[in-house]
Amino acid sequence: xxxxxxxxxxxxxxxxxxxxxxxxxxxxxxxxxxxxxxxxxxxxxxxxxxxxxxxxxxxxxxxxxxxxxxxxxxxxxxxxxxxxxxxxxxxxxxxxxxxxxxxxxxxxxxxxxxxxxxxxxxxxxxxxxxxxxxxxxxxxxxxxxxxxxxxxxxxxxxxxxxxxxxxxxxxxxxxxxxxxxxxxxxxxxxxxxxxxxxxxxxxxxxxxxxxxxxxxxxxxxxxxxxxxxxxxxxxxxxxxxxxxxxxxxxxxxxxxxxxxxxxxxxxxxxxxxxxxxxxxxxxxxxxxxxxxxxxxxxxxxxxxxxxxxxxxxxxxxxxxxxxxxxxxxxxxxxxxxxxxxxxxxxxxxxxxxxxxxxxxxxxxxxxxxxxxxxxxxxxxxxxxxx
Amino acid sequence: xxxxxxxxxxxxxxxxxxxxxxxxxxxxxxxxxxxxxxxxxxxxxxxxxxxxxxxxxxxxxxxxxxxxxxxxxxxxxxxxxxxxxxxxxxxxxxxxxxxxxxxxxxxxxxxxxxxxxxxxxxxxxxxxxxxxxxxxxxxxxxxxxxxxxxxxxxxxxxx
Amino acid sequence: xxxxxxxxxxxxxxxxxxxxxxxxxxxxxxxxxxxxxxxxxxxxxxxxxxxxxxxxxxxxxxxxxxxxxxxxxxxxxxxxxxxxxxxxxxxxxxxxxxxxxxxxxxxxxxxxxxxxxxxxxxxxxxxxxxxxxxxxxxxxxxxxxxxxxxxxxxxxxxxxxxxxxxxxxxxxxxxxxxxxxxxxxxxxxxxxxxxxxxxxxxxxxxxxxxxxxxxxxxxxxxxxxxxxxxxxxxxxxxxxxxxxxxxxxxxxxxxxxxxxxxxxxxxxxxxxxxxxxxxxxxxxxxxxxxxxxxxxxxxxxxxxxxxxxxxxxxxxxxxxxxxxxxxxxxxxxxxxxxx
Numbered sequence: 056x057x058x059x060x061x062x063x064x065x066x067x068x069x070x071x072x073x074x075x076x077x078x079x080x081x082x083x084x085x086x087x088x089x090x091x092x093x094x095x096x097x098x099x100x101x102x103x104x105x106x107x108x109x110x111x112x113x114x115x116x117x118x119x120x121x122x123x124x125x126x127x128x129x130x131x132x133x134x135x136x137x138x139x140x141x142x143x144x145x146x147x148x149x150x151x152x153x154x155x156x157x158x159x160x161x162x163x164x165x166x167x168x169x170x171x172x173x174x175x176x177x178x179x180x181x182x183x184x185x186x187x188x189x190x191x192x193x194x195x196x197x198x199x200x201x202x203x204x205x206x207x208x209x210x211x212x213x214x215x216x217x218x219x220x221x222x223x224x225x226x227x228x229x230x231x232x233x234x235x236x237x238x239x240x241x242x243x244x245x246x247x248x249x250x251x252x253x254x255x256x257x258x259x260x261x262x263x264x265x266x267x268x269x270x271x272x273x274x275x276x277x278x279x280x281x282x283x284x285x286x287x288x289x290x291x292x293x294x295x296x297x298x299x300x301x302x303x304x305x306x307x308x309x310x311x312x313x314x315x316x317x318x319x320x321x322x323x324x325x326x327x328x329x330x331x332x333x334x335x336x337x338x339x340x341x342x343x344x345x346x347x348x349x350x351x352x353x354x355x356x357x358x359x360x361x362x363x364x365x366x367x368x369x370x371x372x373x374x375x376x377x378x379x380x381x382x383x384x385x386x387x388x389x390x391x392x393x394x395x396x397x398x399x400x401x402x403x404x405x406x407x408x409x410x411x412x413x414x415x416x417x418x419x420x421x422x423x424x425x426x427x428x429x430x431x432x433x434x435x436x437x438x439x440x441x
Numbered sequence: 442x443x444x445x446x447x448x449x450x451x452x453x454x455x456x457x458x459x460x461x462x463x464x465x466x467x468x469x470x471x472x473x474x475x476x477x478x479x480x481x482x483x484x485x486x487x488x489x490x491x492x493x494x495x496x497x498x499x500x501x502x503x504x505x506x507x508x509x510x511x512x513x514x515x516x517x518x519x520x521x522x523x524x525x526x527x528x529x530x531x532x533x534x535x536x537x538x539x540x541x542x543x544x545x546x547x548x549x550x551x552x553x554x555x556x557x558x559x560x561x562x563x564x565x566x567x568x569x570x571x572x573x574x575x576x577x578x579x580x581x582x583x584x585x586x587x588x589x590x591x592x593x594x595x596x597x598x599x600x
Numbered sequence: 601x602x603x604x605x606x607x608x609x610x611x612x613x614x615x616x617x618x619x620x621x622x623x624x625x626x627x628x629x630x631x632x633x634x635x636x637x638x639x640x641x642x643x644x645x646x647x648x649x650x651x652x653x654x655x656x657x658x659x660x661x662x663x664x665x666x667x668x669x670x671x672x673x674x675x676x677x678x679x680x681x682x683x684x685x686x687x688x689x690x691x692x693x694x695x696x697x698x699x700x701x702x703x704x705x706x707x708x709x710x711x712x713x714x715x716x717x718x719x720x721x722x723x724x725x726x727x728x729x730x731x732x733x734x735x736x737x738x739x740x741x742x743x744x745x746x747x748x749x750x751x752x753x754x755x756x757x758x759x760x761x762x763x764x765x766x767x768x769x770x771x772x773x774x775x776x777x778x779x780x781x782x783x784x785x786x787x788x789x790x791x792x793x794x795x796x797x798x799x800x801x802x803x804x805x806x807x808x809x810x811x812x813x814x815x816x817x818x819x820x821x822x823x824x825x826x827x828x829x830x831x832x833x834x835x836x837x838x839x840x841x842x843x844x845x846x847x848x849x850x851x852x853x854x855x856x857x858x859x860x861x862x863x864x865x866x867x868x869x870x871x872x873x874x875x876x877x878x879x880x881x882x883x884x885x886x887x888x889x890x891x892x893x894x895x896x897x898x899x900x901x902x903x904x905x906x907x908x909x910x911x912x913x914x915x916x917x918x919x920x921x922x923x924x925x926x927x928x929x930x931x932x933x934x935x936x937x938x939x
Contacts, residue, residue: 060576067570068568077743079743079744079747101911101912110572110573111571111572111573111574111575114573114574116582118558118583119582119583155468156468158468189907192907192908193820193821193823193906193907193908194905194906194907194908195642195646195903195904196645196646196904196905199646199647199648200646200647203647259905260907263906263907265821265906265907265908265909266907268909268910268913269907269908269909269910269913280546282495282496282519283495283545283546283547284546284547285496285497285498285545285546285547296519298519303522372467372468372469373468373469373513374468374469375469375498375499375513375515375526377498377499384498386498386499386515388499388501388513388515390503399501399503399504399583401499401501403498403499403501407550407551407554408547408550408551411546411547411549411550415546421910421911421912422747423824423910423911424910440573441573
């Protein structure tokens with residue numbers, strides 16, 4: 056391997072460079088790679104001949120840390136830091152897995168609170184995704200408008216658990232704090248405030264001719280390729296596959312709400328292009344607001360910490376539980392050996408598989424398109440590298 | 442189909458490769474498979490019209506301790522909407538498993554991660570490099586008997 | 601102006617020296633102001649406030665503070681870079697932008713050099729910036745800078761064609777390349793301005809000129825050469841300190857230069873829109889600068905609203921959209937004048 060790395064005429068996979076090709080590194084420090092990602096692009100002029108992603112710059116060995124924790128609850132802050140833009144969804148996935156391992160059920164109120172938090176977090180995460188995508192394409196203003204809305208969501212989170220980005224909120228068997236008084240009204244205010252904002256984003260960015268030209272017919276991901284590569288979430292739905300874990304493999308109380316998974320239909324180009332993936336996220340935000348409103352209306356009373364176990368000591372066994380995080384299918388495979396600390400925790404992150412599809416869909420595009428494709432896959436390196 | 446039916450079908454088709462089927466008294470049922478025939482079984486799982494397992498959800502390497510490593514595959518079918526969990530155990534001194542990267546391209550990066558962190562070698566993998574650790578790292582961090590090295594390229598490793 | 605100065609000094613050197621420095625008297629405060637203006641304009645468009653603290657009232661001295669900071673920065677030249685080229689590149693670009701001010705009339709009494717080939721000179725000298733950009737990109741010894749520089753060259757050279765063609769429309773109507781003559785032909789009320797003549801051809805020519813000038817000055821939607829999200833900072837990547845400040849200065853100077861040309865040839869230059877009211881040599885300066893600033897503001901407005909075009913789409917717009925339309929305008933004006 057070191058011989059390949061030392062030779063400047065070979066790519067990292069050992070391929071010989073042709074005379075007109077040039078290797079250019081996008082990253083690891085780059086404003087547009089959403090984290091420390093290195094895309095080794097082999098360019099022929101402006102055309103990308105091959106792109107080889109290199110990850111691992113943010114590897115913090117959370118899985119090894121989890122094995123040395125003395126309590127399953129102590130893993131929750133580590134899981135927060137996997138996808139730091141959608142921390143509530145990460146918490147949700149992990150605690151559901153441990154609860155399945157233990158075989159406990161949580162009170163109704165806890166289920167509703169978790170759904171509300173997860174959906175608000177999904178909106179916040181999609182705001183980051185869409186805003187930074189606009190920034191990659193060169194539209195500076197929608198980014199700030201979206202972050203303005205995100206501030207209101209973070210205010211709601213701060214009201215509840217005191218943290219804005221990494222919450223440690225959902226615990227095994229419940230949540231750490233109950234909803235404070237005034238939360239329901241403030242959240243309903245936010246819902247009615249947010250709906251017209253989506254229209255504003257559509258006017259400013261989504262249907263802007265230049266934006267459509269930059270993203271339509273770029274990075275087309277056919278449905279079969281998406282499924283084969285394990286893509287999930289908006290990447291999969293943008294390719295026209297009508298699959299959403301919240302509906303097709305339901306967990307918690309999602310089956311009590313009326314909402315529709317959004318899929319890409321190739322309205323402005325081909326099905327599965329960057330515009331479709333971006334538009335799926337915008338439309339999902341509207342659906343999430345619907346879910347939040349319905350949950351706020353239906354939420355029952357009760358005690359949120361009654362089911363939190365004093366000692367977590369599951370029977371030996373293993374379990375794989377998946378949830379729909381903002382970026383796709385988040386799965387936790389937990390192996391227990393009967394003691395109080397986890398034996399093996401594997402986090403199956405959606406961005407890991409989503410990122411692996413980049414070489415497949417970016418051959419033959421231009422450098423600017425490569426950035427557009429990487430942005431449309433919405434990667435957070437914390438999750439890819441764990 | 443339920444996991445029991447899937448396992449029965451597999452047992453009929455590959456009688457000597459299926460080592461164990463466990464569907465009762467366990468949270469997630471699984472099928473234990475011996476490693477030489479794994480590629481054929483994977484192709485059967487993907488291509489058979491009754492199975493159609495086209496979505497590999499997760500591939501995890503596990504160090505069971507006492508010289509045993511293993512890989513767990515959680516596979517889902519988008520069309521039939523059923524799941525199967527397959528486990529393969531290998532000894533730690535010769536951990537070889539056939540790669541399924543051309544059956545499910547998802548497995549490409551997941552197998553690289555299993556090799557990187559647990560040390561399981563996947564024969565026939567198109568790109569057998571490490572993925573999360575640096576390319577010239579020595580050792581497999583998620584093993585239970587892993588010792589953190591003292592120095593890496595002259596830098597002190599322990600914090 | 602020349603006569604006035606000759607009466608004071610007898611020395612040619614002083615007379616021409618002062619004439620040459622006068623645009624700088626405008627440019628330096630303008631640069632300080634317009635950088636602050638850009639930050640404030642962008643902030644208010646993005647629903648935030650911009651600089652608020654430095655200097656007290658709404659952060660008015662932010663640019664001065666930035667200048668002082670940049671002056672103190674270490675001047676880094678990459679070890680394997682071509683040092684000579686690396687050092688002179690920012691100045692070449694600045695020369696290209698500043699030299700255009702030699703022929704732009706600020707008022708009826710002041711024009712740096714009243715040559716009869718004013719417009720030709722302006723277009724020619726602003727192409728010097730291309731050389732500077734290529735020097736900067738090559739000398740940085742950085743693949744990203746080189747990519748940015750190549751794209752910049754392709755963009756600027758391609759967009760000069762629509763620029764020249766739309767200026768040609770005005771030249772056909774005015775019959776002269778001398779900018780002071782063009783200004784004098786537009787005196788009177790605002791309907792004498794060239795943009796309203798031979799409607800709609802000159803109007804379309806103005807639109808084409810404005811879009812092409814956005815590309816000349818590397819502003820969004822044509823800011824591929826410095827596209828932050830693709831090329832880090834394009835050809836400016838390896839520059840720090842005062843040289844970086846020079847690049848920024850050149851960009852803003854260039855912005856005003858093209859706005860000034862647009863104001864001069866299409867909108868009457870230093871002429872007052874109300875005929876004899878509010879007109880005179882000093883009022884001329886005021887009208888001229890205001891018209892220039894309006895176009896600078898529009899350029900900023902577009903930057904913060906529109907996303908960026910990809911390189912091949914940019915070329916497409918230049919060669920397949922702007923150039924044919926510009927030819928159409930020329931033919932239209934030509935026919936109008938003949939018939």
